[in-house]
Amino acid sequence: xxxxxxxxxxxxxxxxxxxxxxxxxxxxxxxxxxxxxxxxxxxxxxxxxxxxxxxxxxxxxxxxxxxxxxxxxxxxxxxxxxxxxxxxxxxxxxxxxxxxxxxxxxxxxxxxxxxxxxxxxxxxxxxxxxxxxxxxxxxxxxxxxxxxxxxxxxxxxxxxxxxxxxxxxxxxxxxxxxxxxxxxxxxxxxxxxxxxxxxxxxxxxxxxxxxxxxxxxxxxxxxxxxx
Amino acid sequence: xxxxxxxxxxxxxxxxxxxxxxxxxxxxxxxxxxxxxxxxxxxxxxxxxxxxxxxxxxxxxxxxxxxxxxxxxxxxxxxxxxxxxxxxxxxxxxxxxxxxxxxxxxxxxxxxxxxxxxxxxxxxxxxxxxxxxxxxxxxxxxxxxxxxxxxxxxxxxxxxxxxxxxxxxxxxxxxxxxxxxxxxxxxxxxxxxxxxxxxxxxxxxxxxxxxxxxxxxxxxxxxxxxxxxxxxxxxxxxxxxxxxxxxxxxxxxxxxxxxx
Numbered sequence: 052x053x054x055x056x057x058x059x060x061x062x063x064x065x066x067x068x069x070x071x072x073x074x075x076x077x078x079x080x081x082x083x084x085x086x087x088x089x090x091x092x093x094x095x096x097x098x099x100x101x102x103x104x105x106x107x108x109x110x111x112x113x114x115x116x117x118x119x120x121x122x123x124x125x126x127x128x129x130x131x132x133x134x135x136x137x138x139x140x141x142x143x144x145x146x147x148x149x150x151x152x153x154x155x156x157x158x159x160x161x162x163x164x165x166x167x168x169x170x171x172x173x174x175x176x177x178x179x180x181x182x183x184x185x186x187x188x189x190x191x192x193x194x195x196x197x198x199x200x201x202x203x204x205x206x207x208x209x210x211x212x213x214x215x216x217x218x219x220x221x222x223x224x225x226x227x228x229x230x231x232x233x234x235x236x237x238x239x240x241x242x243x244x245x246x247x248x249x250x251x252x253x254x255x256x257x258x259x260x261x262x263x264x265x266x267x268x269x270x271x272x273x274x275x276x277x278x
Numbered sequence: 279x280x281x282x283x284x285x286x287x288x289x290x291x292x293x294x295x296x297x298x299x300x301x302x303x304x305x306x307x308x309x310x311x312x313x314x315x316x317x318x319x320x321x322x323x324x325x326x327x328x329x330x331x332x333x334x335x336x337x338x339x340x341x342x343x344x345x346x347x348x349x350x351x352x353x354x355x356x357x358x359x360x361x362x363x364x365x366x367x368x369x370x371x372x373x374x375x376x377x378x379x380x381x382x383x384x385x386x387x388x389x390x391x392x393x394x395x396x397x398x399x400x401x402x403x404x405x406x407x408x409x410x411x412x413x414x415x416x417x418x419x420x421x422x423x424x425x426x427x428x429x430x431x432x433x434x435x436x437x438x439x440x441x442x443x444x445x446x447x448x449x450x451x452x453x454x455x456x457x458x459x460x461x462x463x464x465x466x467x468x469x470x471x472x473x474x475x476x477x478x479x480x481x482x483x484x485x486x487x488x489x490x491x492x493x494x495x496x497x498x499x500x501x502x503x504x505x506x507x508x509x510x511x512x513x514x515x516x517x518x519x520x521x522x523x524x525x526x527x528x529x530x531x532x533x534x535x536x537x538x
Binding site: 120121123124125126130139140142143221225226227239240242243244245 | 342344345347348411412414417419420444445446447448456459460461462
């Protein structure tokens with residue numbers, strides 16, 4: 052049998068994992084403070100900020116893709132900024148996909164983290180404070196370890212959701228090999244060109260990947276009943 | 279028992295909706311799947327057709343020819359299929375998915391189009407200019423206009439120089455949109471789109487010599503789904519009529535019978 056994946060397929064797979072990995076790292080760095088703030092604050096802003104973070108869950112990818120394409124274009128605010136910084140334009144670039152995916156997958160990282168932070172008993176944090184732990188000490192030595200299951204869920208969902216992204220990439224990616232042609236787009240192209248065998252290999256691979264990821268998550272990180 | 283009231287309400291709404299859908303179906307209705315280059319021309323033709331057939335409904339769906347071909351094979355309920363490459367329509371006919379022969383309706387042309395640069399004086403060799411960072415073409419893998427664009431770039435001897443700058447639209451309309459938003463500076467798109475009111479007011483174009491690529495012979499079929507449907511038949515005849523041909527000519531298509 053011929054190799055199941057063509058070299059174009061393999062480079063799409065590699066690109067997809069690279070994208071998801073970069074996005075997950077950025078999301079953990081950006082999402083953790085947001086989630087911490089959302090979990091602890093009593094500010095009036097909690098509602099609006101939480102709603103903005105959750106927007107990508109509700110919005111069609113076409114809306115996000117359309118606005119990002121316009122905003123990152125030469126006449127959009129982001130486009131002005133990147134051009135002024137000498138970076139050039141972001142659509143059709145890997146960096147552009149990273150930014151789009153960070154926005155698109157944000158709720159899948161923030162929400163599990165926020166739930167985990169909210170579940171930390173107030174008492175644990177107060178105890179730390181009475182022991183004269185600084186705020187950052189409390190966060191890193193008490194809050195974060197207690198939120199470990201949430202952190203794992205957040206990472207897995209952020210990664211998996213980025214792998215599963217299609218609509219936004221189709222709209223701002225430009226389908227460039229090794230830069231923006233991710234697996235989901237490659238599958239779409241195979242189907243349109245009636246290369247069903249190639250489409251099957253990649254699609255089945257995605258199904259297996261998704262199942263294994265979720266299986267690991269549910270097996271090793273049972274939520275719900277805790278002792 | 280608020281919840282029970284809510285369920286009753288939802289159920290009645292669903293029933294009402296069902297009736298509304300039923301009663302709306304007076305007259306006949308056909309759905310046309312068409313290549314994206316036809317977007318503006320076919321919309322106008324459908325309006326003209328509607329005047330001659332009041333009470334009947336014609337719906338149009340635009341996208342890439344390859345996608346629609348695959349969908350029709352899987353039983354999509356389209357009544358007519360207008361492909362940007364007649365070969366796609368012929369393949370469906372050969373496989374038994376058509377209720378008519380594949381009929382040629384136009385020959386398309388590709389153009390260089392740009393809203394930001396003087397595309398009226400541009401040639402394919404100018405695309406190598408480093409000031410042009412991104413060039414949009416339709417995906418040659420499954421969009422006929424993309425295939426022809428690739429052929430023309432190769433024939434002009436600039437393919438190696440521009441390949442790294444290419445971005446690929448899912449169909450020729452998305453290709454135009456990449457350029458329209460300024461994210462690509464130049465695009466190779468369908469003449470019919472460059473002549474559309476929306477794009478014509480924004481930029482100039484240059485015809486790409488048609489000796490640089492295979493002809494974009496376009497063809498349509500009545501699908502097996504519409505076998506014996508008089509409205510589908512009527513629309514097919516209307517395409518060959520004077521009114522429809524005038525619209526097609528205005529959008530830069532060469533017509534069957536006029537082509538050398």
